[in-house]
Each structure stands twice: as structure tokens, then as C-alpha cells.
Amino acid sequence: MAGGINNVGQSGLSYVDQLKALQGNKKPDETTGKQDLKQEDFLSLLTKQLAQQDPFKPVGNDQMIAQMASFATVDGIGKMNNQFDTLNASMTSNQALQASSLVGRDVLVPGAAGVKQADAGMAAMVKLPQSVENVFVRIENEAGQLVRTLEAGAKPAGDSRVEWDGKDENGNPLPAGKYKVKASGLMDGENKEFDVSTYANVNSVLLGKGDGNVLLNLAGFTSPVRLAEVLEVGKA
Structure with a gap:
């Protein structure tokens, strides 16, 4: 078995590298053509890592905190990008409303x-x-x-x-x-x-x-x- 949460099997890939590999293997959405990792993908990967860890060398608290911090950071960035998109659309609409007074x-x-x-x-x-x-x-x-x-x-x-x-x-x-x-x-x-x-x-x-x-x-x-x-x- 792999030693520690940073490994799956004998791949030797870090948590972030495995996420990138998982995203690269996901097929594009048939309707949008995007390749997005959702929250359940992160949780699934984390569960598999925990299930395949070496029982004689269990993951330490500091490693677990680091993994959860990485997950929280990626998830937070995704939510922040969505909020910026919403804010940008709102600002554009407000600008258009103000600019309508320029007609004539x-x-x-x-x-x-x-x-x-x-x-x-x-x-x-x-x-x-x-x-x-x-x-x-x-x-x-x-x-x-x-x-x-x-x-x-x-x-x-x-x-x-x-x-x-x-x-x-x-x-x-x-x-x-x-x-x-x-x-x-x-x-x-x-x-x-x-x-x-x-x-x-x-x-x-x-x-x-x-x-x-x-x-x-x-x-x-x-x-x-x-x-x-x-x-x-x-x-x-």
C-alpha cells in the first residue's frame, strides 16, 4: 500500500497533481464543453486516498489539515469566480441603464x-x-x-x-x-x-x-x- 495520504497506490502523485489528472480525464460536458471539477469529485478523491493509506503509517493531523486547506482554497476560488461573474453582469446592466440617458x-x-x-x-x-x-x-x-x-x-x-x-x-x-x-x-x-x-x-x-x-x-x-x-x- 502507499505510505501516506499524498499517494494513491504507487503513483507518487501529490494531491494537487491527482486533481489535475482527474480533471484531464473527465470528458467535456456534452452541453457546455467545459471540464469542471465539482465538490463531489474532491470528496471522492479524498475518500479514496484515506481508504488506500498504509494502516501502519496513517496520515498525520498536519497532512490532513493541509489537504483540507487545499480543498477549501480551490472550492473558495471557484465560488469567488462565480461571484465576480455575477457582479460583472450586474455592473454592465447598471452601466447600460445609465447610458440610456445619452440617447438623443x-x-x-x-x-x-x-x-x-x-x-x-x-x-x-x-x-x-x-x-x-x-x-x-x-x-x-x-x-x-x-x-x-x-x-x-x-x-x-x-x-x-x-x-x-x-x-x-x-x-x-x-x-x-x-x-x-x-x-x-x-x-x-x-x-x-x-x-x-x-x-x-x-x-x-x-x-x-x-x-x-x-x-x-x-x-x-x-x-x-x-x-x-x-x-x-x-x-x-
């Missing part, structure tokens, strides 16, 4: 590409690393053609809002669609391009695919945007 409002999202609605203009935010004497804003259509140039004037360092009335150089309203806002200016004697973010209207709110993300469907955007990417919430 404008939000600022990274990227120079924005959507112009019919009979309306566009607003954007230019991020300046330092103050600039004169900021120039260029509006390009979806084909990359320049349709309007604006002189925004002097701007301080930080975020500066710029607006376009939706018209071309001759004052004619341009059709609805996607447009790109670009900003540049002289900085330290050189012409520099600056980061631009644009505003978009929120159509609806979506829950992520089990990853805890809340997604926003924006007017004119083909792909949703994560709530965490929103830089600012504008007017309704």
Missing part, C-alpha cells in the same frame, strides 16, 4: 471623421499642445476633397471647440454625409497638424458580448463606439 444627446468621440446631418453643421474639438496664434480648420468630404477652409483665430493650449455651418466656400449648403475635420497652425515656426475629435448623436445603447462593455450606436456610424471612449457629453 451629442457625445464627443476620438477621430476627425464626423457625420453632417441635413440642414445642419458640425462641431469638433481641437487639442492644442500649446497656444497657437491662428488655427486653420479644413473640411473634407468623404472622397477627400477640400470643401471649406475656416480661420479659427488664436486659441489657448488645451481643448478648443470649432464649428462649421455646413456650407462650402460660396455659402451653399452641402449635403448630409460623412466629412473629415482637420486642424493645423504654426507652432515654433513650423506648420503642425493637431488631434481632432468630433461630436455625434447617440441613437441607441447596446450591451457588449459578455465582456462588460457598453456600446453606443451613433448616427451615421457603421460601427458602435464603446462608452469608455466618450470624451464629453454635449447637448440633447
Whole structure:
């Protein structure tokens, strides 16, 4: 017989190694495809270990406590993971509920590409690393053609809002669609391009695919945007 609770037969495998071996031999669940060890698996293995121990060298109290502590730790980790999954689902639902108040409002999202609605203009935010004497804003259509140039004037360092009335150089309203806002200016004697973010209207709110993300469907955007990417919430 094996000497001590740490052995089954003559395998010489530790308690943890035997658990791993048992898990590896379990067939995947037909419905979920998972390989999970349940509480009865641990108890069954522990009972077999006790039944096969050497009666002349019975397990000591310290070994028994160590085995039970290992079992309690593994079982506790499994329960904690389940609790975290429940908490994550609850937090995602709460985020989605809060984000629902954004429907119909404008939000600022990274990227120079924005959507112009019919009979309306566009607003954007230019991020300046330092103050600039004169900021120039260029509006390009979806084909990359320049349709309007604006002189925004002097701007301080930080975020500066710029607006376009939706018209071309001759004052004619341009059709609805996607447009790109670009900003540049002289900085330290050189012409520099600056980061631009644009505003978009929120159509609806979506829950992520089990990853805890809340997604926003924006007017004119083909792909949703994560709530965490929103830089600012504008007017309704």
C-alpha cells in the first residue's frame, strides 16, 4: 500500500497533481464543453486516498489539515469566480441603464471623421499642445476633397471647440454625409497638424458580448463606439 495520504497506490502523485489528472480525464460536458471539477469529485478523491493509506503509517493531523486547506482554497476560488461573474453582469446592466440617458444627446468621440446631418453643421474639438496664434480648420468630404477652409483665430493650449455651418466656400449648403475635420497652425515656426475629435448623436445603447462593455450606436456610424471612449457629453 502507499505510505501516506499524498499517494494513491504507487503513483507518487501529490494531491494537487491527482486533481489535475482527474480533471484531464473527465470528458467535456456534452452541453457546455467545459471540464469542471465539482465538490463531489474532491470528496471522492479524498475518500479514496484515506481508504488506500498504509494502516501502519496513517496520515498525520498536519497532512490532513493541509489537504483540507487545499480543498477549501480551490472550492473558495471557484465560488469567488462565480461571484465576480455575477457582479460583472450586474455592473454592465447598471452601466447600460445609465447610458440610456445619452440617447438623443451629442457625445464627443476620438477621430476627425464626423457625420453632417441635413440642414445642419458640425462641431469638433481641437487639442492644442500649446497656444497657437491662428488655427486653420479644413473640411473634407468623404472622397477627400477640400470643401471649406475656416480661420479659427488664436486659441489657448488645451481643448478648443470649432464649428462649421455646413456650407462650402460660396455659402451653399452641402449635403448630409460623412466629412473629415482637420486642424493645423504654426507652432515654433513650423506648420503642425493637431488631434481632432468630433461630436455625434447617440441613437441607441447596446450591451457588449459578455465582456462588460457598453456600446453606443451613433448616427451615421457603421460601427458602435464603446462608452469608455466618450470624451464629453454635449447637448440633447
